[in-house]
Amino acid sequence: MTGAGESASVVSLSSIVTRFGKNVVHDGLDLDIQRGEIVALVGGSGSGKTTLLRHIIGLTRPAAGQVSLFGEPLDAGSTYEQIARRRRFGVLFQQGALFSALNVGENIAFPIREERIASDDEIRQLVTLKLGMVEMEPEHALLMPAELSGGMIKRAALARALALEPELLLLDEPTAGLDPDRSASFVKLILSLRDELGLTVVLVTHDLDTLAAMSSKVAVLADRKILSYASLEDTMNIDHPFVERFFRGEQGRRALAHINGGG
Ligand SMILES: Nc1ncnc2c1ncn2[C@@H]1O[C@H](COP(=O)(O)OP(=O)(O)OP(=O)(O)O)[C@@H](O)[C@H]1O
Numbered sequence: 001m002t003g004a005g006e007s008a009s010v011v012s013l014s015s016i017v018t019r020f021g022k023n024v025v026h027d028g029l030d031l032d033i034q035r036g037e038i039v040a041l042v043g044g045s046g047s048g049k050t051t052l053l054r055h056i057i058g059l060t061r062p063a064a065g066q067v068s069l070f071g072e073p074l075d076a077g078s079t080y081e082q083i084a085r086r087r088r089f090g091v092l093f094q095q096g097a098l099f100s101a102l103n104v105g106e107n108i109a110f111p112i113r114e115e116r117i118a119s120d121d122e123i124r125q126l127v128t129l130k131l132g133m134v135e136m137e138p139e140h141a142l143l144m145p146a147e148l149s150g151g152m153i154k155r156a157a158l159a160r161a162l163a164l165e166p167e168l169l170l171l172d173e174p175t176a177g178l179d180p181d182r183s184a185s186f187v188k189l190i191l192s193l194r195d196e197l198g199l200t201v202v203l204v205t206h207d208l209d210t211l212a213a214m215s216s217k218v219a220v221l222a223d224r225k226i227l228s229y230a231s232l233e234d235t236m237n238i239d240h241p242f243v244e245r246f247f248r249g250e251q252g253r254r255a256l257a258h259i260n261g262g263g
């Protein structure tokens with residue numbers, strides 16, 4: 001069978017070219033991600049990681065190349081079908097981005113309300129359920145974003161990303177600015193959601209502890225391409241200046257020491 005069958009990639013990027021004026025960010029970039037993978041997308045600052053996530057969800061379009069989600073090109077089908085495809089992923093942006101004028105509950109309810117299928121009562125129950133998934137209390141629904149700690153903002157934004165029970169979750173620096181305990185519980189949360197919901201996850205991260213703890217594969221964005229897409233172990237052995245700095249620098253060796261010892 002062809003089309004959106006079981007074997008189709010969840011995310012497929014082919015020959016992507018991205019330019020901002022004279023700045024060529026991606027040049028013939030390819031990447032195929034299968035269901036159930038937790039992919040860490042790494043690369044230097046300004047290498048085009050966030051831009052790539054934006055292409056994946058159709059917020060921006062590459063100058064050339066093809067983006068497919070769940071086996072179909074992003075722009076395939078009717079408007080209705082494109083909207084249906086959009087419901088199948090959740091996004092947590094780099095800046096955590098909650099709507100500052102809405103309280104936590106309204107933020108989480110936002111994508112659900114857009115569906116226009118749930119009653120107010122059902123929405124309240126769903127909000128409580130989603131808050132529970134990210135280890136927040138029902139009464140946190142009434143807090144405004146400005147009243148939350150950094151970790152709570154990340155978790156509330158994750159709850160909103162999970163509102164429509166996505167199959168694909170895109171996370172841009174989900175643990176940046178969190179203390180190590182909070183990062184560790186964030187990682188545990190994502191892993192349990194992957195197990196419960198069968199999520200595919202693409203996360204951008206500079207945090208090697210997070211990367212080592214949760215990713216099944218590492219995609220290295222360097223020289224305007226996906227330089228490698230492999231296990232962490234294989235990635236660490238690649239001979240490239242970025243990989244050298246990122247994985248084998250001082251901080252890298254410290255963060256990764258335990259995966260070599262652990263077995
Ligand atoms: N809307 C835009 N207009 C012009 N240039 C842009 C735009 N968005 C991104 N860029 C440029 O594209 C390049 C990639 O940016 P991007 O935000 O994707 O990097 P990144 O890998 O996410 O970096 P970081 O790790 O710092 O978040 C940068 O040079 C940036 O200046």
Ligand SMILES: [Mg+2]
Pocket residue numbers: 049050051094172
């Ligand atoms: Mg970025």
